[in-house]
Amino acid sequence: xxxxxxxxxxxxxxxxxxxxxxxxxxxxxxxxxxxxxxxxxxxxxxxxxxxxxxxxxxxxxxxxxxxxxxxxxxxxxxxxxxxxxxxxxxxxxxxxxxxx
Amino acid sequence: xxxxxxxxxxxxxxxxxxxxxxxxxxxxxxxxxxxxxxxxxxxxxxxxxxxxxxxxxxxxxxxxxxxxxxxxxxxxxxxxxxxxxxxxxxxxxxxxxxxxxxxxxxxxxxxxxxxxxxxxxxxxxxxxxxxxxxxxxxxxxxxxxxxxxxxxxxxxxxxxxxxxxxxxxxxxxxxxxxxxxxxxxxxxxxxxxxxxxxxxxxxxxxxxxxxxxxxxxxxxxxxxxxxxxxxxxxxxxxxxxxxxxxxxxxxxxxxxxxxxxxxxxxxxxxxxxxxxxxxxxxxxxxxxxxxxxxxxxxxxxxxxxxxxxxxxxxxxxxxxxxxxxxxxxx
Numbered sequence: 001x002x003x004x005x006x007x008x009x010x011x012x013x014x015x016x017x018x019x020x021x022x023x024x025x026x027x028x029x030x031x032x033x034x035x036x037x038x039x040x041x042x043x044x045x046x047x048x049x050x051x052x053x054x055x056x057x058x059x060x061x062x063x064x065x066x067x068x069x070x071x072x073x074x075x076x077x078x079x080x081x082x083x084x085x086x087x088x089x090x091x092x093x094x095x096x097x098x099x100x
Numbered sequence: 101x102x103x104x105x106x107x108x109x110x111x112x113x114x115x116x117x118x119x120x121x122x123x124x125x126x127x128x129x130x131x132x133x134x135x136x137x138x139x140x141x142x143x144x145x146x147x148x149x150x151x152x153x154x155x156x157x158x159x160x161x162x163x164x165x166x167x168x169x170x171x172x173x174x175x176x177x178x179x180x181x182x183x184x185x186x187x188x189x190x191x192x193x194x195x196x197x198x199x200x201x202x203x204x205x206x207x208x209x210x211x212x213x214x215x216x217x218x219x220x221x222x223x224x225x226x227x228x229x230x231x232x233x234x235x236x237x238x239x240x241x242x243x244x245x246x247x248x249x250x251x252x253x254x255x256x257x258x259x260x261x262x263x264x265x266x267x268x269x270x271x272x273x274x275x276x277x278x279x280x281x282x283x284x285x286x287x288x289x290x291x292x293x294x295x296x297x298x299x300x301x302x303x304x305x306x307x308x309x310x311x312x313x314x315x316x317x318x319x320x321x322x323x324x325x326x327x328x329x330x331x332x333x334x335x336x337x338x339x340x341x342x343x344x345x346x347x348x349x350x351x352x353x354x355x356x357x358x359x360x361x362x363x364x365x366x367x368x369x370x371x372x373x374x375x376x377x378x379x380x381x382x383x384x385x386x387x388x389x390x391x392x393x394x395x396x397x398x399x400x401x402x403x404x405x406x407x408x409x410x411x412x413x414x415x416x417x418x419x420x421x422x423x424x425x426x427x428x429x430x
Binding site for chain 1: 182
């Protein structure tokens with residue numbers, strides 16, 4: 001579609017993170033296009049916090065995020081499957097021991 | 101709906117092992133996330149559907165934008181501005197979600213401007229009076245909600261998350277529209293007449309939003325298997341009529357359908373079909389406002405080019421200046 005049009009530069013994509021209230025993590029809410037970080041913050045305010053959804057914003061240019069590959073899901077996360085002893089319910093403790 | 105007659109890239113014939121595994125994940129209620137393997141048809145159909153949905157949100161600003169400068173009170177104006185700004189936001193959520201599938205924003209705009217991609221037929225109707233702002237919020241947003249609520253459970257993660265955000269905001273849209281209708285219907289006889297006239301003009305176009313009857317809809321089956329379409333067109337249309345008719349009665353207005361009857365047994369209203377010939381004409385580009393709407397979008401894009409370029413140039417210059425300052429400070 002774009003090869004016939006004159007080549008033009010799209011504004012870079014930014015990932016937007018919102019802290020909904022102090023005490024909570026910033027959370028990814030979506031993305032938007034902006035020329036620079038300042039504009040990304042301003043646009044994020046308009047796009048993602050029109051109803052007091054946040055008290056703080058992080059913006060990160062999407063190209064700076066390194067994601068694990070979907071095909072690495074097994075090697076990365078499967079080893080946790082057979083380590084049930086990491087969970088408190090693995091251990092049988094008599095009730096007499098009290099809350100533990 | 102906001103996405104009508106989206107052509108589905110069917111899987112014709114037997115599924116490969118990979119396609120089977122993909123379908124099993126969807127059947128099990130798993131979400132599909134960007135960059136995971138997906139059938140090419142799934143990806144293409146989603147781009148089409150989400151793109152059309154995003155375009156509808158953006159073009160949908162135009163009929164309401166028509167009344168921002170003419171709202172009857174400052175409060176109504178502020179509300180309408182907020183609503184139209186929400187529509188822009190909804191378009192942006194959906195464009196961003198579509199971009200996770202590998203299409204660019206510029207490609208989507210280009211497809212809208214060239215007429216290659218459509219937007220909902222409903223936005224090709226004019227908004228002639230202030231009462232139309234009521235009818236649009238009540239009926240058009242109301243019809244959109246019917247489709248968007250179940251789409252929160254769609255199989256594609258970014259689409260589902262965009263729909264959840266949109267649904268949170270959509271209820272305000274419908275309620276502000278109904279509040280306008282209440283005010284008009286309880287006003288002078290002339291105001292009530294305007295409200296009735298708006299209902300008369302928007303009723304059938306709103307019914308058309310759900311798309312043609314299932315028996316004529318060739319794209320449903322595959323999209324429903326992929327959970328990118330959650331209900332049939334007829335199911336949603338019936339639900340909309342069932343919920344909307346009592347709301348019209350509460351307003352003291354009459355739904356413009358002399359065949360409207362309530363079935364005690366099923367709890368469903370039976371109603372007249374919209375004029376499907378008119379629907380297909382509107383889809384083809386021959387509705388009352390098709391040319392005007394598309395031209396407004398094209399003009400906004402081309403007349404904003406110098407501004408977008410200017411912002412890009414400024415950002416580049418600032419980055420260079422920062423780099424130079426950092427170097428000097430070393």
